[in-house]
Amino acid sequence: MKKISGGVTAAKGFKAASTEANIKYKNRKDMMLIYSESACTAAGVFTSNVVKAAPVMWDKEICSSIHPVHAIVANSGIANACTGEEGKRLCAETAGEVESLLSLPKNSVLVASTGVIGMQMNMEAVKRGIAQMVPELSDSEEAATGAAEAIMTTDTHSKQMAMEFEISGTTCKMGALAKGSGMIHPNMCTMLSFVTTDVSISHDLLQKALKTVVVDTFNMISVDGDMSTNDSLMVLANGEAGNKEITEEGDDYNTFVEALNSICKEMARMLAGDGEGATALFTAHVINADTKENARTLAKSVICSSLTKAMIYGHDANFGRVLCALGYSGVLFDPEKVTLSIESEAGSVLMFKEGEPQTFDEEYATKVLSAEEVIAVIDMHIGTEEATAWGCDLTYDYVKINADYRS
């Protein structure tokens, strides 16, 4: 299993395109299209927010059955959420337009939107965008990068990656793109992330693999505790690698899960590190917890706290905030057994050991806390389970970005 360059066009048979459709943003790309001539098996996990955007409802329906899927069309600027009946109609019309121009069967196009909630899409702009993209579809790396860029909102850089691996002797590839960077607190997945692969795998196992992988990757990140109405993680598998179709669990399935996990974990870390206004990736690593679920809850509670996040921004060794966040997580534990260190590439500082505060050099601690990734290592001393969660610091810029996001 090795990392290769590229993104969603790395796997055989996948093309991408992007364009300036002027849906809301001006002078930048705001639409993207991913396409496979071969029909794909598709799986998805979506926001568990009760208020779901129109495209989420559309995609859930398609991904839950074994519809052959050929494309994903996505826009940034407007989320098509809280848009009532009109929003649903516009979503279906968007898919229909792609199907028509690419001569695809009905219900073979997934749709995704990200941006402001409560505004209606401009359908003329959407149609113009689709018409511009279809003739530009390409399997080049640039096309993949363009697609990743087109769905950025407040992201400071685009996110994509690709992997190569073998399944029973056949070389397979997998690529992905994702966008953040606010309203991210995935209870299932995050904002928008699309994965393409040329592996041949059954619909049931593709969905199972995705559900397995999401728990310790996208579900373990948070930027601001706000779970979006639009979160969608979708995988398209077109089978062009030529491996024997994976139809049962075993070595091939495990290899596929490993590849999917690597990609999802890396994309999740990238999203957390590029959270709105963030200057650092903030990782909580809980070890020796009693259960896996408790380890996850504890790690997540630490990276979700406004006060731990502000502490990372201030490079301030105010370690009591980490203990406080563990304490209100809902998990029962004995505070007198807990040990806490803060670590980074600059070193490691033991701050709290089995219930007692430790003395440490403040200057050194500030240095450790000033790295690009700061890790809180929390030893619960009551079991053997561990979990990792990724977040970011809370900065002036987060407030700035969100106080005037619509304007």
Next chain:
Amino acid sequence: MKKISGGVTAAKGFKAASTEANIKYKNRKDMMLIYSESACTAAGVFTSNVVKAAPVMWDKEICSSIHPVHAIVANSGIANACTGEEGKRLCAETAGEVESLLSLPKNSVLVASTGVIGMQMNMEAVKRGIAQMVPELSDSEEAATGAAEAIMTTDTHSKQMAMEFEISGTTCKMGALAKGSGMIHPNMCTMLSFVTTDVSISHDLLQKALKTVVVDTFNMISVDGDMSTNDSLMVLANGEAGNKEITEEGDDYNTFVEALNSICKEMARMLAGDGEGATALFTAHVINADTKENARTLAKSVICSSLTKAMIYGHDANFGRVLCALGYSGVLFDPEKVTLSIESEAGSVLMFKEGEPQTFDEEYATKVLSAEEVIAVIDMHIGTEEATAWGCDLTYDYVKINADYRS
């Protein structure tokens, strides 16, 4: 029932004092003492954080039995949380010092601390502070104000109030003080708030009244979603008003609950409005929900969202964020029945009606959103229950205050 001037010294027999003990802060008051010569019945509700500060453990023990209580001693600057065995010893020593100087029985003094977690108290400073305060105890309004000021941390102003009411023809009084203003997300109560009353009431009923009242007052506010290790709300009732002791539920008990509720609601609103860095009080009023508990959860979810809070700071009518926060609250509902208005003293704007976004005048909406209190009125259209939650906006100053709180 009427509001009167003053705070914790308003009720008969209560005295207060405050002083500069230099525990951590310099050139400001950082200790306070509340005292009643007559023994008080005491009740308390405390943080449900698993990591509890030493004074919380001390007070819980005392309030859970019918110990006669005479005083509360509190400091700001250091929280005495995550301080291990040494912290517990210092807490007991603090109470013992007050008992000794005031010739009080053992275990008759409650202790409270607020400030930085993980640092040990300077016991010499604490003892000096107590020695300075004891001779200064006074029932003046100034003494009450001084006590309210002494426990402020990042609060911008002190909070106190007092009420007068009749219980079966006897005039009674009740006063309170409270401090915020960060790490406030009370799952039971909030930071520090002390209530004094001259009503005569049994220990069981005092505790019951407090537990009843806290649910829709202190438990419905949030500044930053972080539940402190030190949250303590304590009531002392010394019986000096001379009413017949309240020993069962009935008219007298109901009058007492009403008074306690008025005081707690007002104090809770003050705390929310003076949240760290806040420029506005942000109120969510959920009506016509299916259950009371769901109404509370929905209202709380709206005021806890970083994105709705940033929207209030930006005076931006980005109403989709309110719907998004309702959607991830954990409560099931039909988004197509929901209606949302934003209201303030400047007017009212209907933004979302039964699942459909509404057109409204942006300029007018900005005016409505620029008031000192902004209220989101959310009609769920599925029942008759309602609840109100209070929060504040998220500002640059919140980040600033918390990025360098220790320094």
